[in-house]
Every structure is written in structure tokens, then in C-alpha cells.
Amino acid sequence: MEKRIINPWKWQDERGYAQAVEVKQVNSTLYCAGQAAVLPDGTSSTADMQTQLHIALQNLEQVIHQAGYTCSGIVRLTVYTTSSDTFVNTCFDDYKDWVAKHRVQTALTLTEVKALFETLSIEFEATVVR
Structure with missing residues (x-):
């Protein structure tokens, strides 16, 4: 797989995403259903958004790895939240840390x-993709 990041500006780099991602010579593509803070027993977390963010990202990682892919292969990520303000003010730094840890360069929609x-x-x- 060949991946090219298109960023006409620099400001998005500090926000942990790319303006566009071009992928060529893809061997396979994995489309993941929305992963949220659902616990192993199937119950939904009642924790705060920051805690739920960590559980949801762990669940996403588990699905991706079980399918034989890596998080660095994420090319499109949509974040659904019940409060953009809470996400930006309490979760965004944790999200950026996760992105850096897994070398994720993705087109992102919040x-x-x-x-x-x-x-x-x-x-x-x-x-x-891979």
C-alpha cells in the first residue's frame, strides 16, 4: 500500500489529522462499525466522556488488530459525540496522544x-487499509 497525506496548511498537524489521504495499491480495506465504550459484557459505559474515549479507542484497536490490520492504516475516521465542546476541551489531547502513539494520519470528521x-x-x- 502507498499512502500520501495532503495538507495544504500546517495547522492541522497539531490537531492530529490530515486534510486528505490518498491510498494507492491497497491490498484490502476494513470498514469498522462505530466503536464506542461498550464493555466486554455488552453493557454501555456510564463514565464521563474522557473515560469513554479510552474504552472506545481500545475497542477500535481490538477490532482492527483482530482483523489483521494496524491503526496506522486508518485512512478515514469519523468521531460522533454528544458534545463537541466536551470532546475538544477534555478529550482532544488524549485523542492526539493516541494518534501519535499509533502513527495515525487520517482524514477526520467530528x-x-x-x-x-x-x-x-x-x-x-x-x-x-493495508
């Missing part, structure tokens, strides 16, 4: 929604 399933406040939907 979307505020009225509600997620049960008590969930954040969900990640990813497209991964």
Missing part, C-alpha cells in the same frame, strides 16, 4: 449528534 446508544457519549467509525 460530528455532534443529539444522542448515541443508551449512555454513550462518543463513538469512532473507521476505514482502515
